[in-house]
Amino acid sequence: MEYGIRDHAVIVTGATRGIGRGIARHLGARGARLTITGRNPKRLAETSAELDGLGVEHLAVECDVADRDATFALAARTHERFGRLDGLVANAQTFRPVTALEDVTSSDMDLLLDTGPKGTLWAMQAVFPYFRDAGRGRIVTMGSAVGMTGGAGYGPYSASKEAVRSLTRTAAREWARHGITVNCVCPASAAHRRPPADDPDRRAVFDAMYAQHPMGRDGDPDADIAPPVLFLLSDASRYITGETFMVDGGGQMRA
Numbered sequence: 027m028e029y030g031i032r033d034h035a036v037i038v039t040g041a042t043r044g045i046g047r048g049i050a051r052h053l054g055a056r057g058a059r060l061t062i063t064g065r066n067p068k069r070l071a072e073t074s075a076e077l078d079g080l081g082v083e084h085l086a087v088e089c090d091v092a093d094r095d096a097t098f099a100l101a102a103r104t105h106e107r108f109g110r111l112d113g114l115v116a117n118a119q120t121f122r123p124v125t126a127l128e129d130v131t132s133s134d135m136d137l138l139l140d141t142g143p144k145g146t147l148w149a150m151q152a153v154f155p156y157f158r159d160a161g162r163g164r165i166v167t168m169g170s171a172v173g174m175t176g177g178a179g180y181g182p183y184s185a186s187k188e189a190v191r192s193l194t195r196t197a198a199r200e201w202a203r204h205g206i207t208v209n210c211v212c213p214a215s216a217a218h219r220r221p222p223a224d225d226p227d228r229r230a231v232f233d234a235m236y237a238q239h240p241m242g243r244d245g246d247p248d249a250d251i252a253p254p255v256l257f258l259l260s261d262a263s264r265y266i267t268g269e270t271f272m273v274d275g276g277g278q279m280r281a
């Protein structure tokens with residue numbers, strides 16, 4: 027049995043920074059061919075240049091995950107370019123800093139729901155026909171521990187992430203007979219979001235997150251988060267679907 031993803035065509039949304047970028051580097055270094063996305067053209071070009079330097083065959087496409095038509099076009103372009111489509115890592119989501127629930131606005135909710143569950147659903151729908159026709163496909167979505175724990179201050183984000191987990195289970199049930207697995211990863215790798223040194227209050231909140239952490243450290247996108255994602259894209263995970271994986275160094279045990 028082949029446990030790798032060599033030559034597989036995989037879409038990684040939101041691959042221009044943080045976790046998505048680490049996943050793209052890790053998958054590319056193991057022979058996957060990639061479509062990477064983001065909205066900011068400069069960051070997209072930088073990431074594309076980095077993948078070129080690593081010898082990773084890829085397409086770099088500016089695409090907002092909230093745009094359903096653009097997401098369908100992205101899947102079609104990927105299939106056209108690589109002649110196959112094997113995996114989706116629905117990683118992109120727009121993030122908003124802390125807002126007390128009583129202050130949450132309609133536009134806060136719209137932004138998080140449009141780019142979280144709706145963006146994830148559009149991407150899942152876009153790859154579905156290709157996966158169904160191939161009789162095989164792998165989808166990895168991104169949830170968050172704060173969705174499960176309540177995430178004080180993160181109401182819209184937490185709600186959006188639990189909706190992503192719910193859609194993950196529905197897709198897993200509806201599409202399992204087509205050879206498609208759908209699983210959710212809840213990562214902890216936020217070093218790139220660490221508030222600046224001149225904002226000691228937010229910095230203290232951030233540091234407190236890791237004070238009780240079993241491993242006492244943040245995850246590394248390439249070395250800690252990406253390998254389990256690769257496993258979920260491979261055939262080694264073919265009998266696992268609808269699951270949530272905490273890839274957080276045991277961080278959830280603090281809850």
Ligand SMILES: NC(=O)c1ccc[n+]([C@@H]2O[C@H](COP(=O)([O-])OP(=O)(O)OC[C@H]3O[C@@H](n4cnc5c(N)ncnc54)[C@H](OP(=O)(O)O)[C@@H]3O)[C@@H](O)[C@H]2O)c1
Nearest residue numbers: 040042043044045064065066090091118120168170215216
């Ligand atoms: N970091 C953590 O510890 C943590 C914890 C739990 C869950 N997560 C989840 O893991 C995923 C990655 O997290 P991260 O910390 O690496 O995120 P991040 O640093 O905010 O990066 C998000 C990536 O997605 C892109 N993006 C954002 N909004 C987009 C949109 N509307 N359409 C297309 N691309 C968009 C960004 O590029 P552009 O801005 O150029 O579009 C960037 O490449 C997210 O789903 C996040 O919610 C992260």
